Amino acid sequence: MPTSPPPRRAPRWPWPLAGLLCTACTASLPNMQGVQHAPAGATAVAPIPITQQLLAEQEAARRRQLQDLSVFAGPAAPYAIGPGDLLSITVWGHPELAAAQLATPGPQLSPGEQAAASTVPGFLVGPDGRLQFPFAGALQVGGLNEQQAGDLLAAKLARVLNQPSVTLRVLAFRSQRIYIDGEVKAPGLQPLDNQPMHLVEALNRAGGMLPSADQSRISIVRGGASYRVDLPALIRHGGDPTAIVLRHGDLVRVASGEEGKVFLTGEVTTPKAVAMHSGRLTLNEALGEAGGVSPVSGDARQIYVVRRVGDESQVFRLDAREPGALAIAEHFELSARDTVFVAPNGLTSWNRTLSLLIPGSLPAAVGTGTGR
The missing domain is CATH 3.10.560.10 (Outer membrane lipoprotein wza domain like)
Structure with missing residues (x-):
């Protein structure tokens, strides 16, 4: 007489594995306060809520x-004469001193400047800031403007000339x-x-x-x-x-x-790098570029912006389900190299944790429970 097969029973999880799964499920649930547990030895960064007060502080920082x-x-300040400058000097009433003099190129000039200086009449200021002029000797004109250098030269020439009138101009600005x-x-x-x-x-x-x-x-x-x-x-x-x-x-x-991009990752429709527009990009615009928060796996209560400031990191958090959150996100300006991360919801985190612990077992268990 044929016997009927024994009824199919759902698999029973071993107690150690069941305890591990419960622990994983608890750890994967979303943290309502938004503070993530840091690994041992690491320093936890408390997220800063994105509020109207934070927007006001950012605006004040931009004005500063x-x-x-x-x-x-x-x-x-007036142009200060320096090494390599080419000067035009005229002593009125004394054409013998006003005769054009070819400047001697100095070693501090480039080959092209040396070639130009050798054909332009004028007086070249040396590497030490000194100027050579007949009857005046070496004058320290480095750091002086045109008026000051002309007065200094006139004072030197007054020793041999009667009330000399000097006009000094810079012909070539090189210093x-x-x-x-x-x-x-x-x-x-x-x-x-x-x-x-x-x-x-x-x-x-x-x-x-x-x-x-x-x-x-x-x-x-x-x-x-x-x-x-x-x-x-x-x-x-x-x-x-x-x-x-x-x-x-x-x-x-x-x-x-290219250096001013913002990176969107986590539970967004299209994770991507978004370029800023003339240096501006709001959190709302960035999320829009990525297709918004994933309606299947994303947790709109946990939208984070990670920013590097010097040697420290800052984390900002937005709860998009709060009233007025979208208006706040529209005015929260991102900075270059910011990372926008949308956390997964509780069910998504649980499924992923379970799949990592027992790959392939979840589909088998579902099929067994449905009698397939």
């Missing part, structure tokens, strides 16, 4: 950054320069003359900025300190870019737009 540019404000680097058409040296050189003119002399340039990340290095110039923000807040006056030795660098 614009005020820091006051170091470049103020009238430009003072600035350096322009980065995303401009013609990077390199730009000489300074007796007209003030402001930032916009310096960029125009370098051929202008390339389409790949990030106008919000222009750096000026002076005296070992670096200052950031955000041209769009400066204009937006009523600033005047022509008030940023450069001086000898300044280094101007225009960053590339």
Whole structure:
């Protein structure tokens, strides 16, 4: 007599494995306070809630950054004569002294400048800042402006001439320069003359900025300190870019737009790197570029922005389910190299943890439970 097969029973999990799964499930549940447990020996970074107060603090920080540019404000000092400058000197009433004299090129000049100086009439300032002139000898004119150098020469000539009238002008400006680097058409040296050189003119002399340039990340290095110039923000807040006056030795660098990307990862529809627009990108815009939070696996309560500031990291957190959260996200401005991370919801975390612990067992258990 045939016997019926015994009823199929659902598999029973071994007790140690069941305990491990319970532990994994508890650990994978979303933390309602947004504070993640750090590994042993690491320092936990408490997320900073993105609120209206934080937006006000960021706006105040941007205004302070614009005020820091006051170091470049103020009238430009007269051009100071230096080594390599070529001078035109006329002593009125004494044509024998005003006769053209070919300058002797100094060793500090480039080969092209030496060739030009050897054919231009004038008096060359030596590497030590001294000028040789008949009846006056060697004069230390380095660091003086045209008026001061002319008065010094007239005082020296007054020993042999009666009330000499001297006109001194700079023919070739070679001693003072600035350096322009980065995303401009013609990077390199730009000489300074007796007209003030402001930032916009310096960029125009370098051929202008390339389409790949990030106008919000222009750096000026002076005296070992670096200052950031955000041209769009400066204009937006009523600033005047022509008030940023450069001086000898300044280094101007225009960053590339490729360096100003923001990275979106985690539970977004399309994880990707998003380029900033003229140095600006809000959290809402970045999420929109990535297709938003995944409706299946993302936890809208846990949207994080990770930012590196010097040697420290900052973590900001947004709960998109709170009233007004989207309006706040629209005004929270991201910085270059920020990482936006959307955490998974509790069910997604549980499934992933289970799959890592017992690969392939979850589908088998589901099939067994349904009698397949």
